[in-house]
Amino acid sequence: MPYNFSEIEKKWRTFWENNKPPKNTNKPKFYCLDMFPYPSASGLHVGHWRGYVLSDVLCRYKILQGFEILHPMGWDAFGLPAENYAIKMKTHPRISTNESINNVRRQLKEISAVYDWDREINTTDPNYYKWTQWIFLQMFKKGLAYEKKMPLNWCPNCKAVLANEEATNGVCDRCGSHVTKKMLRQWMLKITDYAERLLNDLKLLNWPKKVKKMQEDWIGKSFGASVDFKITDKNLTIKVFTTRPDTLYGATFLVLAPEHELIEQLTLPNQKNLVDEYIKSASAKSYVNRMSDKEKTGVFTGSFAINPLTNKKIPVWISDYVLADYGTGAIMCVPAHDERDFDFAKKFDLPITPVIENGIMINSDEFNGLNCDDAKEKITQKLEQLGIGKQTVNYKLRDWIFSRQRYWGEPIPIIHCPKCGLVPVDEKDLPVILPDVENYQPTETGESPLAAIDDWVNVKCPKCGATAKRETNTMPQWAGSSWYFLRYADPHNDSCLADPKLLKKWLPVDYYVGGIEHAVLHLLYARFYTKFLYDIGVVDFNEPFLKLFNQGMINKNKTKMSKSKGNVVSPDELVKKYGCDSLRMYELFVGPPELDCEWNDNGIDGVLRFLNKFWNFICEYKDKIIEPTKKLTIMRNKMIFEITNRIENLSLNTVVSGFMEFTNNFIEICKNENGIDSQTLSAIIIMLAPFAPHLSEELWQTIGNNKSVFEEKWPTYDKNNMQDETVNIVLQINGKLRSNINVDINLSKDEIISLAKENLKTRLAGKNILKEIYVPNKIVNFVVK
RNA sequence: GCCCGAAUGGCGGAAUUGGCAGACGCGCUGGACUUAGAAUCCAGUGUUUUUUUAAACGUACCGGUUCAAAUCCGGUUUCGGGCACCA
Numbered sequence: 001m002p003y004n005f006s007e008i009e010k011k012w013r014t015f016w017e018n019n020k021p022p023k024n025t026n027k028p029k030f031y032c033l034d035m036f037p038y039p040s041a042s043g044l045h046v047g048h049w050r051g052y053v054l055s056d057v058l059c060r061y062k063i064l065q066g067f068e069i070l071h072p073m074g075w076d077a078f079g080l081p082a083e084n085y086a087i088k089m090k091t092h093p094r095i096s097t098n099e100s101i102n103n104v105r106r107q108l109k110e111i112s113a114v115y116d117w118d119r120e121i122n123t124t125d126p127n128y129y130k131w132t133q134w135i136f137l138q139m140f141k142k143g144l145a146y147e148k149k150m151p152l153n154w155c156p157n158c159k160a161v162l163a164n165e166e167a168t169n170g171v172c173d174r175c176g177s178h179v180t181k182k183m184l185r186q187w188m189l190k191i192t193d194y195a196e197r198l199l200n201d202l203k204l205l206n207w208p209k210k211v212k213k214m215q216e217d218w219i220g221k222s223f224g225a226s227v228d229f230k231i232t233d234k235n236l237t238i239k240v241f242t243t244r245p246d247t248l249y250g251a252t253f254l255v256l257a258p259e260h261e262l263i264e265q266l267t268l269p270n271q272k273n274l275v276d277e278y279i280k281s282a283s284a285k286s287y288v289n290r291m292s293d294k295e296k297t298g299v300f301t302g303s304f305a306i307n308p309l310t311n312k313k314i315p316v317w318i319s320d321y322v323l324a325d326y327g328t329g330a331i332m333c334v335p336a337h338d339e340r341d342f343d344f345a346k347k348f349d350l351p352i353t354p355v356i357e358n359g360i361m362i363n364s365d366e367f368n369g370l371n372c373d374d375a376k377e378k379i380t381q382k383l384e385q386l387g388i389g390k391q392t393v394n395y396k397l398r399d400w401i402f403s404r405q406r407y408w409g410e411p412i413p414i415i416h417c418p419k420c421g422l423v424p425v426d427e428k429d430l431p432v433i434l435p436d437v438e439n440y441q442p443t444e445t446g447e448s449p450l451a452a453i454d455d456w457v458n459v460k461c462p463k464c465g466a467t468a469k470r471e472t473n474t475m476p477q478w479a480g481s482s483w484y485f486l487r488y489a490d491p492h493n494d495s496c497l498a499d500p501k502l503l504k505k506w507l508p509v510d511y512y513v514g515g516i517e518h519a520v521l522h523l524l525y526a527r528f529y530t531k532f533l534y535d536i537g538v539v540d541f542n543e544p545f546l547k548l549f550n551q552g553m554i555n556k557n558k559t560k561m562s563k564s565k566g567n568v569v570s571p572d573e574l575v576k577k578y579g580c581d582s583l584r585m586y587e588l589f590v591g592p593p594e595l596d597c598e599w600n601d602n603g604i605d606g607v608l609r610f611l612n613k614f615w616n617f618i619c620e621y622k623d624k625i626i627e628p629t630k631k632l633t634i635m636r637n638k639m640i641f642e643i644t645n646r647i648e649n650l651s652l653n654t655v656v657s658g659f660m661e662f663t664n665n666f667i668e669i670c671k672n673e674n675g676i677d678s679q680t681l682s683a684i685i686i687m688l689a690p691f692a693p694h695l696s697e698e699l700w701q702t703i704g705n706n707k708s709v710f711e712e713k714w715p716t717y718d719k720n721n722m723q724d725e726t727v728n729i730v731l732q733i734n735g736k737l738r739s740n741i742n743v744d745i746n747l748s749k750d751e752i753i754s755l756a757k758e759n760l761k762t763r764l765a766g767k768n769i770l771k772e773i774y775v776p777n778k779i780v781n782f783v784v785k
Numbered sequence: 786g787c788c789c790g791a792a793u794g795g796c797g798g799a800a801u802u803g804g805c806a807g808a809c810g811c812g813c814u815g816g817a818c819u820u821a822g823a824a825u826c827c828a829g830u831g832u833u834u835u836u837u838u839a840a841a842c843g844u845a846c847c848g849g850u851u852c853a854a855a856u857c858c859g860g861u862u863u864c865g866g867g868c869a870c871c872a
Contacts, residue, residue, distance in 0.1 A: 002824080210789065210867080217788080217868060224872085242872060255872090296870090321870045331872045339786090340870050396871050519867085589810070591798065595791090596865085603797070606810045609825095645801090654799070657809035664809090730805045735853040737805055773852050779804050783852045 003615040005579030009694040013112055019708060021063060021114070030067040031506050032059050033485055033545075035514030035522070036074045036121075038477075039100040041085055042563045044107045046587065046599055047554035049571050053587045054551055054652065055513040056113035060690035061647055063114070064714040070506050071114055072488040074121035075101050078129075079477030080158055080174060083408035087441060093408045094436075097124060110575050111584070112693060119491045123410075123480030128487065130431035131497040132479050133413040135529065137424050138536055140414070144190045145402065147422065151259075151283075152401060154182035159442035160404050161186060166476075166521070181283070184446050187403040187412060187473060191528050195219050195395045197542075198527055207548040208594075211519045218520045220396025225380045227332060227389040229254060229305040232313060236265060238305055241327030241394055244334065245383065246375035248309050249364040250355035251332040254316045255298065255344065258282040259324035266316055268302025275299050275318060282320040296321060296344045307332075308388050309365070309379070319344060327394050400525070402476060407440035407449045409474030417461035417468040426462050432470070448472040481522055482529040485509050485544055503539055512545040515553070523548070549650070552596040561599075569599055581692035582608040588652040588691070610660050611695055617667050618685070622703045626675035633721055635662070635669060636680040640717035643687050659688065683715035731756050732781040738763060749774050756780040 034055050037048070059071045077097045086093035101122070108115070121128055139145040153167040154160075157177035161184060166173040191198075199219045202212045224243035231238065238254055256263060258279045267275045278299040298319035307314050321340055322331055335345035336354040345352050353363060361367045361375045370378065383389030403412060411432045413425035425432055435456045440449045450472040451457060461468040483497070489506040490498035508530075523545070530544040553560060556567040574583050586604045591597035628636075639662045646655045666684070670676045681703060689696035689709045700709035723745060729752060731739040739759050743752055753772055757764060764784065771783035 213789070214867060220868095220871065222871075240872080244872080319870095321872095323871065326871045333872085338872070340872075343870095394871075516866085589797085597797075600797070600811080603811055610810085612825095642801095653797095654809085657799070660809055728805085732804085732853075735804090735851090740805070771852060773804095775804060775853095779853085781804085781852055 002612050003695065003698075005581060005611075005694070006576075008698045009112070009580050012694040012697045013109075015697070015708070016112070016114075020116075021069070021710070023068070025068045027066055027068040029070065029506060030059070030062045030511070031070040031509045032062070032511045033071075033488075033509045033513070034073065035512070035518060036076050036481070036484060037104060038076045038079065038081065039097060039104045040081065041096065041100045041103075042568065043100075043103050044571060045554075045561050045568045046571050046574070046583075047561050049111060049583070050554055050587050050590075050593070051513050051515070051551040052108065052111050052113055053584045054549070054593055054650075055511070056111065057584075057588070057647075057652065057690045058511060058513075059114050060693060060710065061714070063710050064686060064689065064712060066713065069114070070119075070488065071116060072119040072121075072491075073108065073113075073115040073117070074119075074484060074488070075104075075123065076477065076481050076484070077101065077122055077124045078409045078475075078480055080160065080404075080406060080408070083406055083440070084158075086408070092436075093440070094124070107572065110571065110580060112580050119488050121484060121487055121491050123484065124408075124434075126431045126433055127492075127494070129410040129434075129480065131487065132410050132475065132483070133425075133430050133432060134427060134497065135483060135533070136475070136479070137413055137427060137430075139189060139532060140422075140424050142532075142536070144193065144532065146188055146190065147185060148188050149183065149185045151181040151183050152186055153179045154184070154446070155179055159444065159446075160406050161401055161446070182446060186401055187414075187471075189400040189402045189528075191400045191524075192395060192397055194528050194531050195221070195397045197531055198397075198524065201527070201531075201543055204543055205548070206546055208516075208550055211516065211523065211548060211550065214519045215524055218397065218524065222394050222396075224392055224394065225383060225389050226328065226392040227308065227383060229308065229314075229332065231266065231316070232304045232306060234265070234303065236262060238262065238316065238330050239328045240330045240332045241392055242332055244337065244376070245379045245389070246361065246367075246372045247334040247337050247355050248307070248332070248379055249367070250334040250336050250353045251307050251314065252312075252335060252345070252351045252353055253314045253333050254305050255319045255322050255331055255333055255341075256301075256316065257322040257324035257329040258318055258320050260318070260329045263301065263318060266301045266303040271300060271302035275301060278318060296340070296347050298344060298348060300348075308383070308386065315350070317344075317348070325398060326396065400528075402479075403473035404476050405446050405448045405473055406442055407434075407437065407474065409476065410434070410479055411450065412471040412473055412475060414471040415459055415461060415468045416471060417464060417466055419466050420461055420463045420468075423461055423463050423468070429462075434474075448474060450474070478522060478525045482525045483533070485512075485526070486533075486539065497538065500538075500540075507539065508541045508543060509545045510547060512548045513551060514548075516550040519550075549594070551593050552591070554590070554597055554599045556599045558598065569601070574601070574604065578604045578608050579611075579694075581695050582611055585611070585656050585691050589656040591653055593650060593652055607656070610663070611692060613667075614659075614663055614688070615695065615699070617663065617670075618681070618699050619702065621670050621676045622681065624670075624675035625678050625681070626673060628677035628679055629673055630725075631669055632673065632677050632680050634724055635665065636677075636683055636715075637717040637719075637722040640683055640687070640715050641719075641722060644714070644717070647690075656691070659691070682712075685709060686712050686715055727777045729756070729777070730779045731760055732779060733760065733763060733784055735781060745777075749776075753780060756782075 032055050034052055059069045062069055082097050083093050086096045089096055136145055153162040155162055155172040155177050157175045158172060162172060167179045172179055199221055202215060222243050224241055225245040226239055226241050229238045298317050301316045301318060303316045304313040305316050333341035335341040335352040337356060355363045356372050359371050361370045361372060367375045367378060380391050411434055413430060413432045415423045415425060417423050435453055437453055457470050457472060459468055459470055486498050489502040493499055526544050531542055533539045534542050556569055559565055559567055561568045571583060582604055586607045589607055642658055643655055646658060685696050685699050686709060696709050725745055726742050727745050729741050729743055741755055741759050753774060767784040769782050769784050773781040
C-alpha cells in the first residue's frame with residue numbers, strides 16, 4: 001500500500017509551525033547558514049533546492065545530536081537584476097521584489113527546512129540598511145571609504161560602474177557586455193589595506209582548497225624589488241617594480257603605461273605628436289581590446305634612462321601592455337627573459353641581452369656564476385646599498401569600487417557641502433531612506449537617478465548649515481550581503497547592528513553552504529567587512545565563516561539551468577507528484593553533493609519506492625516486537641556506524657543508498673526472525689528523520705510515541721558488536737580471483753590458509769607455492785609457479 | 786599560455802583509500818498477479834567466447850611499481866573550472 005505523502009506532509013508541516021524547537025537552551029550552538037537568495041522573479045529550481053536540502057539535513061542531524069541551531073533565511077533584494085526586471089515589467093522595484101520574495105518564500109517552505117522565520121531579514125528594509133549605512137560611516141571615519149576620480153569599468157548596457165571583481169576579462173559579469181572605461185568620481189573602499197590579512201587568514205579556514213586558491217590568486221601577492229631609473233638630461237626618476245631583480249643587467253629599455261604621470265615631462269618635442277596620438281588611441285580602445293590584443297603597440301618618448309647597474313643609456317617607451325594601476329605603472333624590460341618584453345623588442349627592434357643561462361647568471365659583472373635565486377637577493381641588497389631600490393611586495397588586489405549610479409540600492413550616507421567638503425550624515429539620522437520616485441531609470445551620463453530628486457538631494461550641511469547636496473550614488477548589491485550573517489543573531493535590534501552578547505553566542509558561522517560563484521566576490525567582501533568590524537570592536541572574531549561548503553550545480557541537458565535557456569526544472573510540481581520527502585532524498589541521491597550533476601526526473605521514482613517500502617516494512621513489523629537477536633544487533637550497530645560516518649563525511653548520496661541497502665537487508669532478517677526489536681526500530685526511524693522528516697514523524701507516532709522524533713537523541717553504536725560471526729575470504733591465485741570461502745571469524749591465519757588450500761586443491765595441484773599472502777578477514781593469495 | 790579538477794556498464798553513480806570492480810538506484814529483458822493496464826512482487830542485466838560447467842578481457846590511452854592497481858608513479862588524450870600583458 002503506498003503511503004499518502006501529501007496528507008502526512010501537510011500534517012507535520014502544520015505541527016512544526018506550531019511546535020518550534022526551544023530557544024535559549026544551554027545546548028551547544030550550531031550556526032548553519034545558506035547563502036541568502038536574491039529573490040528572482042523566476043523562483044527556485046531544483047538546483048537551488050540542493051544546497052537548502054543539504055544544510056537542512058545537517059541542521060536536523062545536529063538537532064538530534066543535541067545542538068541548538070541557528071538556521072536563518074533572508075533576502076538579498078537590492079541590486080541591478082531586481083531593478084532591471086522592474087523596468088521591464090514597468091513596475092516599482094519594491095513591488096516586484098516583494099512579489100518575488102513572497103513566491104520564493106512559499107517555495108522555500110515547500111522544502112520544510114527548519115528555518116527560523118522569526119529572524120527573516122531583507123536588505124532593502126530600512127531597519128536593515130540603516131546598519132549597512134552605519135558600517136559605511138565607520139569606514140569613512142577610519143579613512144577606508146574615500147572618493148576618487150578615475151577611469152572605471154563602465155557597462156554600457158547596465159549603465160553602471162562595475163567593481164574589478166564584476167568585470168573579469170573586460171566583460172560585465174551580469175549581462176556579458178564589453179566593459180568600457182569612463183572617467184567618473186567614485187566611492188572606493190580600501191580593501192587593499194587588508195590584503196595581507198585576507199591572504200594570511202585563509203590558512204585558518206576549513207574551506208575547499210579551490211576557493212582558497214581563487215582568493216589567493218585574486219589577492220595576488222608577489223615579491224620583488226622597486227628600482228629607480230634616472231632619466232638623462234632631466235632631473236627625473238622612473239620607479240619600476242620587478243619580480244626579477246636578478247635580470248636587471250638585461251634591462252634594455254623601459255616601458256610606461258599610457259596613463260603614467262611623467263609622460264608629459266619625458267616626451268621630447270619631436271615625439272610629442274606621436275605620443276599624444278598613441279595615448280589617445282590607447283584610451284579609446286575598449287578595455288577588452290586592450291586586454292586581448294596580444295599584438296604589441298607602442299611609441300618612443302625620445303628620452304633615455306640609465307640602467308643603474310650597466311650604466312648604459314636605455315630608451316623609454318610607452319605601451320598599453322603596461323597597466324597603470326599595478327606596481328608603479330612602469331616596468332623595466334628584459335626581452336631575453338620575458339615573453340612580452342621580447343615581443344615588444346622584436347617589433348620595435350630593441351636590443352636583447354641574455355643574463356641567465358641554465359639558471360646561472362651571465363653578463364652581470366660581479367654576479368656572474370651565481371644561481372638566479374641568490375642573484376635576486378644579492379642584487380636587491382646592492383640596490384638598497386646604493387639607495388636606488390628596495391625589496392617590495394605588490395598585490396593584484398585593487399581597492400573596491402563601491403558606488404553605483406543606479407536607484408535600487410542603499411543610499412550612501414554622505415553630504416557634499418561646498419564649504420566643509422564631504423560630511424557624513426549624523427548617525428542618529430540613519431537610515432538615509434531611499435526615496436520613492438517615479439522615474440528610476442538609469443541615465444547615460446553616469447549620474448544616479450537620485451540626482452534628479454531635488455527635494456531629496458538638497459539638504460543643509462549637518463556641520464555648518466549651508467546649502468548642500470546628498471551623495472546620489474548608491475551602494476553595490478554586495479554591501480548588504482557583506483554583513484547579513486551578523487544581523488541574524490539579533491535581527492530586530494534598533495540600537496546597534498546586533499547585541500554583542502548574541503553575536504558572541506552565535507558567531508562565527510559554523511557551516512556556510514552556497515555556490516562556488518561567490519568564491520571571490522561575496523566571500524572576500526564579507527571577510528573584509530568582518531575584519532574591519534573586528535578592528536573597531538564590533539565583533540570579536542576575525543573570520544566570519546569557519547567552514548564553507550560549495551554544493552555542485554545541477555545541470556539539465558548539460559547546461560546550467562536558466563530561464564533564458566528554457567531548461568529550468570521547478571520543484572513545485574515534483575513536490576506535488578512525489579512529495580517533499582522523496583524530492584529531498586533524491587536531491588541528495590543524484591550524486592556527490594560537491595560535484596555538478598545532470599538532473600533527471602526518472603530517478604525520483606526509485607526514492608519514492610524506497611520510502612513506500614520503508615513505510616510498509618515499519619507498518620508490518622511495528623507490532624511484531626521481539627527481543628533483539630544477535631543478527632539484528634549486529635545489523636543495527638553496523639547501520640548506525642555507517643550512516644553516521646557518511647553524514648560526517650557529507651557523503652549524503654551514499655547515505656541514501658545506504659538506507660536502501662540496509663532496509664533491504666533488514667526486511668530479509670526481520671522476515672527470518674519474524675519480528676524486529678524496538679531498539680532497532682527506533683534507531684532506523686530516528687536516522688531517517690533528517691532526510692525524510694515528515695514520514696519519520698508519522699512513523700514515530702505510528703509506533704506509539706507522542707512527541708516529535710526530533711526530541712530524540714541520535715542513536716549510538718557499539719563498536720564491539722558490529723562484526724558478523726563469519727566472514728567471507730576471497731581466494732586468489734597470482735592475484736586472480738579463484739574462489740571464496742565463508743569462515744568463522746575466530747579462525748587463525750594457519751587454519752584459514754589450510755582451508756583455502758583445500759578449497760583450491762585442484763587448481764594448486766602440481767604447482768609450486770612461492771608465497772602465501774594473507775590479509776585478515778579479506779584475502780588469501782597464493783603466488784605459484 | 787599558467788594553475789587546479791575530472792574521466793568507471795545503456796544512464797546517475799559506489800568501492801572502508803592498494804585487496805571480490807560495477808554497491809544503491811534508473812532504464813531494459815523475462816516471469817507472477819490482472820480481462821487489460823497501472824501499481825506491486827520475483828529473476829536477469831559490463832563485454833566476448835561457451836549448450837551448460839566455465840574462461841578470457843574490462844575503470845580514457847600508453848608504460849611502470851606490486852603477490853595484488855579504478856586507486857600509487859611517469860607520459861599522453863579529452864572534458865570541465867579558475868587565472869591570464871599583474872612585469
